[in-house]
Amino acid sequence: MARNPLKDQLAVVGVGSTPYGRDLKRTELSLALEAATAAVEDAGLDRQEIDGICGTGMDPLAMGGSGFLTLQGALGIEKTTWQKNGWLGSCFVYAAEAVFSGLCDTVLVVQAYTRGIGMSRSAAADPFRLRSAQLRAAGGHTIVGQSDPARRWIHSGEPYAAWMARYLHDYGATKDVFARIAVNNRTHATTNPRAAMRTPITMEDYHASRVIWEPMQMLDMDVPVDCGEALIITTAERARDLRHSPVYIHAMSLGGSRVGEYYDNSLGWTENALWISLAGLRERSDLTIDDLDLFFPYDGYTIDTVGCIEAAGFCKPGETADLLASGWDAEANIYRLGGHTLVSTNGGALSHGRAGGFNFYTEAVRQLRGTEGERQVPDARTALVCAGASFFHDPASVMLRTD
Amino acid sequence: MDARTLVSFDIDGTLETGDPAGPLRLTFVRWAQARGYVIGSCSDRTLGEQSAMWARAGIVPDFVSRKHELTAVRVAWRCQRFVHIGDTRVDEHFAAQADFEFISVSDLARRLAAIDPMTCSQDSSPASTGAVLGGMDRGKDLGQLG
Numbered sequence: 401m402a403r404n405p406l407k408d409q410l411a412v413v414g415v416g417s418t419p420y421g422r423d424l425k426r427t428e429l430s431l432a433l434e435a436a437t438a439a440v441e442d443a444g445l446d447r448q449e450i451d452g453i454c455g456t457g458m459d460p461l462a463m464g465g466s467g468f469l470t471l472q473g474a475l476g477i478e479k480t481t482w483q484k485n486g487w488l489g490s491c492f493v494y495a496a497e498a499v500f501s502g503l504c505d506t507v508l509v510v511q512a513y514t515r516g517i518g519m520s521r522s523a524a525a526d527p528f529r530l531r532s533a534q535l536r537a538a539g540g541h542t543i544v545g546q547s548d549p550a551r552r553w554i555h556s557g558e559p560y561a562a563w564m565a566r567y568l569h570d571y572g573a574t575k576d577v578f579a580r581i582a583v584n585n586r587t588h589a590t591t592n593p594r595a596a597m598r599t600p601i602t603m604e605d606y607h608a609s610r611v612i613w614e615p616m617q618m619l620d621m622d623v624p625v626d627c628g629e630a631l632i633i634t635t636a637e638r639a640r641d642l643r644h645s646p647v648y649i650h651a652m653s654l655g656g657s658r659v660g661e662y663y664d665n666s667l668g669w670t671e672n673a674l675w676i677s678l679a680g681l682r683e684r685s686d687l688t689i690d691d692l693d694l695f696f697p698y699d700g701y702t703i704d705t706v707g708c709i710e711a712a713g714f715c716k717p718g719e720t721a722d723l724l725a726s727g728w729d730a731e732a733n734i735y736r737l738g739g740h741t742l743v744s745t746n747g748g749a750l751s752h753g754r755a756g757g758f759n760f761y762t763e764a765v766r767q768l769r770g771t772e773g774e775r776q777v778p779d780a781r782t783a784l785v786c787a788g789a790s791f792f793h794d795p796a797s798v799m800l801r802t803d
Numbered sequence: 804m805d806a807r808t809l810v811s812f813d814i815d816g817t818l819e820t821g822d823p824a825g826p827l828r829l830t831f832v833r834w835a836q837a838r839g840y841v842i843g844s845c846s847d848r849t850l851g852e853q854s855a856m857w858a859r860a861g862i863v864p865d866f867v868s869r870k871h872e873l874t875a876v877r878v879a880w881r882c883q884r885f886v887h888i889g890d891t892r893v894d895e896h897f898a899a900q901a902d903f904e905f906i907s908v909s910d911l912a913r914r915l916a917a918i919d920p921m922t923c924s925q926d927s928s929p930a931s932t933g934a935v936l937g938g939m940d941r942g943k944d945l946g947q948l949g
Contacts, residue, residue: 422815423823522816522823522890525909596822605849610871618847 414443431628432466452504489787571718589747653680698789757787813889
């Protein structure tokens with residue numbers, strides 16, 4: 401076992417989410433503030449008790465949008481002793497580190513996303529979104545000089561399409577493995593009032609959807625949306641005095657592999673960053689996959705989910721197709737791992753919407769609190785979140801539990 | 804050969820019921836159908852989603868199609884003219900592949916708005932905000948739009 405001094409010493413005490421939509425006609429900051437305000441109210445805190453903020457973005461300083469400078473000012477928080485901008489699932493880990501180290505006691509993490517011009521051709525035709533992207537170009541999101549906005553996005557799906565093809569080839573799987581993931585997530589999304597895509601789909605719908613990059617199809621990809629998510633992390637001691645039952649951070653791990661961002665130089669299937677992240681988690685967690693009630697594998701592309709399932713240890717490499725087929729509930733149109741673990745109960749990025757996996761955290765916290773009414777998973781006490789679990793950057797694995 | 808014109812509508816970014824909402828109101832679709840056009844949708848949404856959308860609108864389409872299967876619509880209908888109305892270059896690509904004429908919804912909306920604001924929304928998306936210039940004579944055939 402690796403050291404894990406922070407085990408159960410921190411807790412999530414507030415969550416806030418906006419609606420999700422492909423065109424909410426709102427700025428990133430507007431979404432961020434709605435989510436942040438909701439999280440503070442949910443926790444039952446005075447905003448002046450917030451002394452750390454993690455905003456959205458990769459830029460070291462806020463450049464508009466919903467970076468920490470803008471958020472602190474807009475929220476009227478007088479003093480903070482820790483600030484950072486982050487994105488994808490890793491910013492959760494950074495914020496938890498800050499509380500554990502004592503740099504702050506109560507941290508607000510806010511992630512807001514808008515449907516970018518590199519993610520959608522209709523978004524690229526929208527003057528508001530185009531202008532917004534131009535203003536943020538210095539932040540590294542776009543490749544300046546590309547005449548086609550849809551080609552400016554540095555990271556697109558081609559490498560993942562290649563990995564899908566490689567997986568099918570190496571392990572003899574059929575595309576049903578990806579179809580089951582898409583259908584499962586959509587089925588869960590139909591009951592999530594915040595989800596962007598709520599119409600049920602079938603395996604046939606998956607197979608008939610448009611091919612984007614062979615063999616990747618439309619329903620293999622997440623849904624770019626406008627959305628905001630926020631949560632508040634504090635010490636377990638402080639959490640016990642607050643409104644909700646604490647959701648403890650049991651263990652967490654990031655992951656990095658030596659190839660970094662260079663997709664075309666990526667290592668083998670079991671050597672990429674998400675395998676490192678999940679191995680790091682296992683070495684720090686007293687809980688195992690047999691204890692899991694909920695699992696939130698990243699699903700920016702369905703192949704990400706396959707990787708998370710295997711890297712988490714639910715099956716050996718190449719065995720996900722059989723695992724999902726054996727765990728498939730044809731009546732409910734969902735699968736369970738190991739016969740009991742429900743997966744992506746919010747609909748995931750594929751159907752709830754793309755929030756860098758941050759919506760996995762907020763869904764997990766709500767489910768572990770037991771507040772989700774008809775959507776509630778009975779007796780859910782543990783959740784493994786793999787947010788932003790790219791093969792190549794920023795994968796974060798976080799084990800959450802309740803009392 | 805059927806002398807009618809077939810008009811295929813993309814949904815997201817094109818029709819007001821899309822997500823994102825597009826500039827064309829369903830009034831336009833009803834108008835086209837009432838005038839004898841063969842109408843339907845061609846979208847990346849599933850066939851079930853498309854059918855549900857039309858049902859909610861109380862419109863019975865002549866066809867629904869996946870975006871990449873527009874060629875099958877071309878084969879199934881023996882119309883004199885085939886038009887696809889959409890908002891992206893992907894729409895334009897598949898229209899060309901299926902030998903459909905492509906009409907950009909933003910161009911169409913601009914022309915429609917000046918004639919009859921009821922057929923296109925004036926504020927449904929930033930792309931269409933203020934798009935009230937130019938237009939179509941409601942008394943003329945869609946052929947005037949190409």
